[in-house]
Amino acid sequence: MTLHQIELSGVNKYYGAYHALRDIDLKIRKGSFVALVGPSGCGKSTLLRSLAGLESISAGDLVIAGTRMNGVPPRKRDLAMVFQSYALYPHMTVEENLTYSLRMRGVGKEEARRKAEEVATTTGLSALLGRYPRELSGGQRQRVAMSRAIIRNPKAFLFDEPLSNLDAALRVHMRKEIRALHDRLGATSVYVTHDQVEAMTMADHVVVMRQGVIEQQGAPLELYDRPANQFVAGFIGSPAMNFVPAQVGADGRSVVLDLGTPHTVALAKSLEAGRVLIVGIRPEHLQLAGEADAGLRLPVGSVESTGAATYVTTATQPELVVVLNSRVSIRPGETLPLHLDPAHLHLFDRETQIRLA
Amino acid sequence: MRRLLLSIRDGRGFDIGLVSVPLIFLFAMAGLPLIYNIVMSFQEVDMFSLGTFARPFVGFKNYITLFSQPETWPILGNTAIFVVASIAGQFTIGFALALFFWTGFPGSSWLRGLFLVSWVMPGLVVGAIWNWILSGDFGVLNFLLKESGLVAANIFWRSDPNFSLWAVVIANIWLGISFNMILLSVGLSAIPQDLYEAAELDGANVVQRFYTITLPMMRSSIGALVALGLIFTLQQFDLFAAITAGGPNNSSNVAQYWAWDLSFRQYDFAQGATISVIMIVFVMFASVVYVRSTRHEVRG
Numbered sequence: 041m042t043l044h045q046i047e048l049s050g051v052n053k054y055y056g057a058y059h060a061l062r063d064i065d066l067k068i069r070k071g072s073f074v075a076l077v078g079p080s081g082c083g084k085s086t087l088l089r090s091l092a093g094l095e096s097i098s099a100g101d102l103v104i105a106g107t108r109m110n111g112v113p114p115r116k117r118d119l120a121m122v123f124q125s126y127a128l129y130p131h132m133t134v135e136e137n138l139t140y141s142l143r144m145r146g147v148g149k150e151e152a153r154r155k156a157e158e159v160a161t162t163t164g165l166s167a168l169l170g171r172y173p174r175e176l177s178g179g180q181r182q183r184v185a186m187s188r189a190i191i192r193n194p195k196a197f198l199f200d201e202p203l204s205n206l207d208a209a210l211r212v213h214m215r216k217e218i219r220a221l222h223d224r225l226g227a228t229s230v231y232v233t234h235d236q237v238e239a240m241t242m243a244d245h246v247v248v249m250r251q252g253v254i255e256q257q258g259a260p261l262e263l264y265d266r267p268a269n270q271f272v273a274g275f276i277g278s279p280a281m282n283f284v285p286a287q288v289g290a291d292g293r294s295v296v297l298d299l300g301t302p303h304t305v306a307l308a309k310s311l312e313a314g315r316v317l318i319v320g321i322r323p324e325h326l327q328l329a330g331e332a333d334a335g336l337r338l339p340v341g342s343v344e345s346t347g348a349a350t351y352v353t354t355a356t357q358p359e360l361v362v363v364l365n366s367r368v369s370i371r372p373g374e375t376l377p378l379h380l381d382p383a384h385l386h387l388f389d390r391e392t393q394i395r396l397a
Numbered sequence: 398m399r400r401l402l403l404s405i406r407d408g409r410g411f412d413i414g415l416v417s418v419p420l421i422f423l424f425a426m427a428g429l430p431l432i433y434n435i436v437m438s439f440q441e442v443d444m445f446s447l448g449t450f451a452r453p454f455v456g457f458k459n460y461i462t463l464f465s466q467p468e469t470w471p472i473l474g475n476t477a478i479f480v481v482a483s484i485a486g487q488f489t490i491g492f493a494l495a496l497f498f499w500t501g502f503p504g505s506s507w508l509r510g511l512f513l514v515s516w517v518m519p520g521l522v523v524g525a526i527w528n529w530i531l532s533g534d535f536g537v538l539n540f541l542l543k544e545s546g547l548v549a550a551n552i553f554w555r556s557d558p559n560f561s562l563w564a565v566v567i568a569n570i571w572l573g574i575s576f577n578m579i580l581l582s583v584g585l586s587a588i589p590q591d592l593y594e595a596a597e598l599d600g601a602n603v604v605q606r607f608y609t610i611t612l613p614m615m616r617s618s619i620g621a622l623v624a625l626g627l628i629f630t631l632q633q634f635d636l637f638a639a640i641t642a643g644g645p646n647n648s649s650n651v652a653q654y655w656a657w658d659l660s661f662r663q664y665d666f667a668q669g670a671t672i673s674v675i676m677i678v679f680v681m682f683a684s685v686v687y688v689r690s691t692r693h694e695v696r697g
Contacts, residue, residue, distance in 0.1 A: 094594050114597040127595035131613040140609070141599035188599075 044103075045070040045196055045228040046091065051100035053086060053252075060086045062252045064100070068196075068245075073222050073229045075243035077236055078275070083252040088198050088232045093117050105195050115144075120189035121198040124205065126181050128173040134160075134184050135169040141192045155191055163187045163221075179210050190221065196228040203238065215242055236276050240264070248272050270393035273320045273386055279351070281386065282360045286319040288312060295319060295385075300357035305335055308382040317396065320386035323351075323363040326378045334377030338362075340370050352376060431677070437670035444664055459671040468647050473675075475562055476631075476651040479569070483633075484626040486570035488619075491577025498578075499585045509582065512575040520572070524639020527568040531555055531640070558648035561641045565649055568636050573629065577622060584618030585611070620690025627683040631676055652676055 046068040053061035061083050068074050076084040089095040091102065093114035102109050109117055120141075129137050138159060139152040147155075160166045163183050173181055182202065189197055199218070203211045219242050222229050233239055239246045240260040247257040248271075256268040267273035273281050284297045292310040297303045297319060329335070341355035345367070352362040352370065362378065370376060387396040438459055440452040463469055498509045515523070530537050533553035542548045554564040588611065596606050612619075634653055637643055643650035643658065650658075652672050660669030 092594075092598060094597070114594075115600040115602060117598075119598060121595070121598050123591050123595060125589070125591050127589070127591035129592060129595075129610065131616070140596070140601075144596075144600040144605055144609075188595075 043069060045072075045105055046230070047101070047103040048087075048091075049101045049103075051087075051090065051102065052098050053083075053090060053095065054098045060252050061090070061097070064254060066247060066254065066257070068228060068230065070228055071226050072244045073219065073231065073242060074245045074247060075239035076230065076232045076247045076249060077234065077239040078249035078255075080234060081251075082249040084232045084234075084247075084249050085200060086252075087249070088121075088200055088230060091196075091230060092119055092121050092198055118195045119198055120192065120194040120196075121200065122185045122189050122202045124201040126173075126185040126202075126205075128181060128184055128188075130173050132172075133169065134165060134171050134173070134176070137173070137184055138169075138188050138191050141188070145192075159187045159191045163190075178206055179214070182206060182214060186218070186221065190225060190227075193225075194227075196230060197222070199229065199231040199233075201233055202231075203233075204235075211238075218242065237278060240276065246276075248275060266395070267320075267386065268395055270318060270320070270388045273388070273395075277322055279323050279361050279363065281320045281322050282358070283388075284319045284321065284358060284360070285390065286317055288315045288317070290314070295387075299338070299354075299360070303336055303338075305380055305385070306382045307387075308385065311387075311396070316390050318388040318390050318393070320388060321360065321380065322384065322386075323361040324365075325384040326360070326362040326380055328364055328366065328368060329377045329379035331377055333379060335380050336378040337375050338378060340372050340374050340376050342372055343370055434670050434673050435677075437666060438674045440667060442666040442670070447666065459667045463668055463671050468650070472647060472650045472652060472655050475647075475649065476653075478562060479566060479633075479651050480627060480630045482563075482566045483569045483573060483630045484623060486566070487573035487577045487626060488622065490570065491574050492581050494574065494578045495581035495585055498582060509578070512578055515572060515575045520633070520635025521639050523568060523572055524636045527564070527571070527636070528555070528640055531564050531567070555641050556645055558645055561645060561649035562651075565633075565636050565640050568640060569630065569633055572636070573626065576629075577626070580622050580625075581615070581618060584615045587618075588614045617690045621687050624683045624687035624690065628680055628687075631680060631683075 044067045046066075048064050048066040051061055051064040051066075052059070064087060066074075076087060078084050086095060090097050091104075093109070093112060097110065104117060104119070129140060132140065135153070135156050138156040139147075142152040142155060156169065157166065160169055163186060165180070165183055165187055168176065168180060168184075173184065176184065182205075185202065202218070203214050206214060215238060218231075221227075231239070231242060240263075243260060245257065246260050246263055248255045248263065250271055256263060256272045263272060263276050267276060267281075270283065274283065284299060286295045286297045288295050288307070288311045289304060290313050292307075292313045294304050294306050295311075295317075297305060326336070338360065339355040341353045341359060343353075344351040347367075348365070350364040350366070350368055350370075352364060354360045354362065354376065355372070362376070388394065389396060439454055439456065441455050441458075442452055446452045494512070498505045531554040533539065533551050533556065536554070538554070539548075539551045543551070552560055554560045592610050592614070593606060596610050601609060631653055634657065637649065637651065637654040641649040643654050647655075653676065656669045656672040656676070658669075659665045659672065
């Protein structure tokens with residue numbers, strides 16, 4: 041048995057002249073939960089549909105469970121997919137929806153019914169087996185779509201933004217449920233989402249895509265701590281990372297932030313003096329400091345409080361967002377003394393936008 | 398009266414006012430003639446009593462007379478054959494074409510649009526063209542059948558009692574294909590594509606997808622279409638007038654043509670009305686099927 045359940049190497053996809061996927065290399069370990077994340081149009085759905093066989097790939101190799109699957113039709117790939125629209129069969133009851141794949145494979149009626157009841161018990165659908173999809177709520181439909189996928193023990197689960205039609209509270213709940221289900225089944229899952237929070241909280245391995253290219257892949261916290269470039273840095277994390285144009289100071293040990301007025305902060309390591317770059321600062325890494333140890337004093341532009349946290353936007357150019365986890369009484373126009381750990385600075389080349397090692 | 402006028406003016410009865418306009422129109426233009434026709438079927442009507450309503454009622458005498466005539470059952474049988482064969486042919490070919498155009502090859506929507514040409518042609522013109530095609534001595538159909546070796550001798554479609562009804566059936570199938578095809582195309586395009594994708598991943602092959610997704614999802618379209626087809630084929634008059642005129646010897650006569658023939662050529666209005674009433678029963682049945690199937694839309 042191979043270690044990798046799904047392997048993509050050098051995968052390219054063209055729609056006419058449009059290059060939708062560019063040299064995708066991706067190895068998905070058996071039993072892992074992989075999230076494909078990126079803005080709309082980045083190719084994440086195309087990649088998922090290519091795995092499923094609903095789109096053909098123009099070049100490269102797709103290997104599922106050790107078998108090359110390039111030209112194999114979807115029904116022979118033994119993958120289960122949960123669609124954004126759920127794609128439940130409207131003319132079938134919940135039970136018929138669940139057993140459809142079994143019936144298509146010639147599983148006996150009794151056996152199919154037994155399995156449907158078994159799955160329905162684990163997903164809390166037992167009381168709804170006789171209903172039609174139109175008689176179910178959004179959350180229940182979602183469960184049916186999930187149950188339909190897990191009933192036949194496929195080689196991998198593919199999720200295409202399955203939670204985007206649910207309200208916020210249910211979404212958070214289903215997030216946990218899907219992950220728990222994944223762990224219980226020991227399944228391999230590929231999950232497409234545009235919501236980086238979903239990707240970060242659910243996945244073992246996050247793949248960030250943009251314009252058909254994998255920008256970075258790795259463990260969620262690795263992406264958070266060491267984003268490979270400015271795009272990933274800005275995409276992962278909420279609220280988004282602040283970016284400030286800057287120049288390394290003459291001593292090479294400090295950097296001058298251009299916030300309309302120059303502000304000097306220390307660097308963790310020395311760099312070539314005078315080099316221009318982009319400094320990324322996560323809002324949560326700017327912390328309130330005492331007057332004595334403040335490394336950065338910034339004028340306050342606006343203050344928003346959610347009760348748990350206070351969001352301060354500075355009156356600088358560009359604006360910085362600061363998240364303070366304490367209740368502070370600051371008013372616009374005042375000066376905010378901030379502390380910034382040099383180890384938390386993210387430095388990017390201004391031309392290439394790539395992270396400086 | 399004053400209250401009624403007031404209720405229209407103050408807006409509360411306005412909805413009733415709006416609905417009553419089409420209802421009155423429908424009653425005057427369709428309801429009254431229908432009722433008049435039913436009444437006539439229970440009266441003795443001749444050329445001299447045509448101008449008055451006060452005609453002697455004769456109970457079911459017209460019906461008894463009708464069914465005692467030797468040609469009645471063969472003509473009703475012809476009607477059944479005509480309706481079933483026309484609908485079967487129109488539906489099968491129409492569905493096949495709809496599926497064919499649904500594959501979406503380049504130019505498919507253009508070609509589908511062109512099919513509507515048959516729809517804008519008057520029935521009499523279609524009949525005249527089919528007269529040429531079906532012609533015994535120089536018809537194109539006979540030429541094709543003979544050259545391909547399917548038949549040994551010319552078939553006299555319009556004058557051979559064994560074929561005359563089928564001559565009209567063939568023309569009527571041709572006329573109805575485009576209507577069937579368009580309605581079924583609409584039904585097909587209303588099926589969400591992701592259902593097919595889900596079914597494909599669930600392991601269904603093309604044939605399984607057709608029987609488990611396409612057909613059940615088309616149920617209401619098909620029900621409505623068959624009901625409309627029944628109504629339209631029972632209405633089909635032009636082709637009979639143009640191709641066989643019910644002949645020879647009633648071998649291609651059907652109820653709707655016979656009713657016209659009795660009423661307006663033999664001036665036996667009572668008998669004509671009686672046949673019409675029998676047809677109304679069938680059309681009412683079709684209407685119920687139509688209303689029910691359009692109401693039972695399946696969508697999750």
